[in-house]
Amino acid sequence: MSNPIDDTLDQTFGKARRGRARRISSIWLVPAVALAIGIWMAYDTLSQRGALVHLTMLNAEGVEAGKTMVKVKEVAVGRVESVSLTDDFTQARAAIRMFDGTDNMLTEDAQFWVVKPRVGRDGVSGLGTILSGAYIELEPGIGEPGQRHFETLAQPPVMRRGEAGVSVRLHSDHGNQLNPGDPVTFRGYTVGRIQSAEFNIDNQRNEFRVFIQQPFSDLVSDRVRFWQSSGVSFQLGADGVRIDMGSLESILVGGITFDFLNEGPAGERVAQDTEFTLYRDRESAQQEGFTQYADYIMLVEQSVRGLSVGAPIEFRGIRIGTVLQVPYTGGEGLGQRLMQQEVPVLIRIEPERLGPSFGDLDMQNWQQQMQRAFARGLRAQLQSGNIITGAQFIDLVFSDAPLQLAEHDYDYPLFPMLSGGSGSLESRIAALVDNLNQIDFGAIGEQAERSLTASEQTLQAVEQLSTSLQALMSQPEMQQLPARLQGTLDELERLLSGYSTDAPAYNDATRAIQSLERILSDLEPFAESLGEQPSSILFKRAPAADPQPRREQR
Known part of the structure; x- marks a missing residue:
């Protein structure tokens, strides 16, 4: 039976024909390709993303989400995605998305710290981040990878991993002001740094970790000694003033x-x-x-003020020992010795100070030699090492004093000592006072009084002489004496000026002398004749006889 509605439709539109379906429009290819590219880019991005790392830090100063990078040797390996607070609000937390291929860097011993401008004991660092902004430095470790949570270091590490050298541990029982980053020096050269400084509550000691760089790490052997350097060491002791100065850095921060x-x-x-x-x-x-050493007890009968622990023990200027304890409280006790007017002092004789050849000594044999030296007169005495500070040291000398060793209950043998020594400044002052007391100041005063009396009489005589001279000089005749002397000198000058070569009187005198000379030359023959024949003045002089030739002698 047919449906009337279907029949009506068939009559109106005719019966439908079956044929091929139409193709999809090419316009749909564009969104399809775009979708494929987006899926591929999302997959590529997700496949290249590294691990998500969480850092815990004291504060997030300089760290910004989406901007702060994570770098290894100035190469970016990640970026900060978010910054927040921890659940207890005591610290900051940063989520970092690492780049692809960085998983092997995230080991258990990897270290993170924020690089930013810092002013510390070792100078100024991180100045390059003033313009570029702070970033997080990553130092990869050598452990097993897979770690995702890290504690950020408050300060950059002192030494980087992989640097060649040796790390040693130091411990001390005394307080100090050493901090990580302080220098470690060898004869003035900086060769390493302090890596960590902690105080162990259990044993109450300071513990340090020190790194020595190569090639200086070869110097660290079982014979070296470490001590605290204050940069400038000023010691005023028995051996005078000693000043030691290190490098400029050690002067500023120690080490x-x-x-x-x-x-x-x-x-x-x-x-x-x-x-x-x-x-x-x-x-x-x-x-x-x-x-190698030998300990002894000295019983000092004088003041030990100025004798301190570490004071030297010398023999003829060569140090051979050290004072260990002043006073020594072991044995039968200090009080009983003080009642006997003795102060026990513990000393140590150290033969190795004389050179390495004394390092293998048989100390029992050495002590026997010391006993023989005591029998020959070896004694100890206190000496003043510095007058300004009053510091004392112990000097070993040979003396003729008899060997007297008192009974004692000490664990160490006695070292004989000279009693009544005058090495200390107080003893010298006391000896000086005793010498001054022996001087007869009364006789010296009487002699001084007599000298003063004689001096007074001399001064009185001088005063009388001065008064007489003053009275003589005040007379009119004495006052006119200079004028008279001046007139006499003027007359003498005028007289001498008349006898100069140009004066007429001088020329007249010269002519008179010449005339006198002519007269005397004329009278010379007459004087000769009168000398030969005095009668010739009255009678005629006889003619002279003819000369007769001499006969030759045969």
């Missing part, structure tokens, strides 16, 4: 120094994390380096 303090072989190189003792100063480090 640690090490050296070989005793002669001998260099020793064996140490391994990583070898422990050393950090001494207070060079003298303390050198003191601990002596392994």
Whole structure:
């Protein structure tokens, strides 16, 4: 039975024809390609994304989401995606999306820190970030990769990983002002840095980790000693004033120094994390380096003011020991010795100070030699080393004083000492006062009084003479005397001027003398005749006889 509605439609529109379907329009290719590219780009982006790392830091100063980069040796390896606070609001937290291929950098011992301008004890750093902005530096580790949560360092690490050298650990029982980054020096040269400084509450010691760079790491052997360097060391002791200065950096911030303090072989190189003792100063480090020594007790019968721990013990100017304790409180006690007017002092004789050849001594044999030296007169006495400070030291001398060793309960043998020594400044002043008391100041005063009386009489005589001279000079005749002397000198000058070569009187006198000379030459023959024949003045002189020739003698 047919449907009337279908029949009506067939009559109206005719029966439909079956044929091929039409093709999809090419305009749909554009969104399809765009969709494929988007899917590919999303896949590529997701496939190249690195791990998401979370950093915890004290504060997020300089760190901005979407801008702050993570770099390794100035190469970007990641970017900060977000910055927030931790759940307890005590720290900041940054989420970092690392780039592809950086998973091997994220090891357990990897380190992160923020690079920004800093002013510290070692100078100014991070100036390049003033224009570019702060960034996070990553130093990859050498452990197993896979770590995603890290604690950001508050300060950049002192030494970078991979730098050749050796790390050692130091411990000390005294307080100090050392901090990470302070220099480590060897004979004035900076050769390393302090990596960490901590205080161990359990053993109450300061512990440090020190890194020494190559090639200076070869110097760190089992014979070196480490001590604290204050940059400028000023010591005023028994041996005078000593000033030691280090490098400019050590003067400003201090540091640690090490050296070989005793002669001998260099020793064996140490391994990583070898422990050393950090001494207070060079003298303390050198003191601990002596392994051969002998301890003695001295009973001092005079004041020990100025004798301090570390004072030298010398023999003829050569140091051979050190004072260890003043006063020594061991044995039977200090109080009983003080009642006996004796102060016990613990000293140490160190033969190694005389050279490396004394390092292998048999100390028992050495002590026997010391006993024989005591029998020959070796004694100790206090000497003043510095008058200004009053510091004292112990001097060993040979004396004729008899050997007297008192009974004692000490664990160390006694070192004989000269009693009544005058080495200290107080003793010298006391001896000077005693000498002054022996002077007879009364006799000296009487002699001085007599000298003053004689001097007074002399002064009176001089005063009388001065009065007489003053009265003589005040007379009119004495006052006219200079004028008369001046007139006499004028007359004498006029008289002498009349006898000058140009004066008429001088010419007349010259002519008269010439006339007198002619007259005397004329009278000369007459005088000769009168001398030969005095009667010739009355009678005629006889003619002279003819001369007769002489006969030749045969």
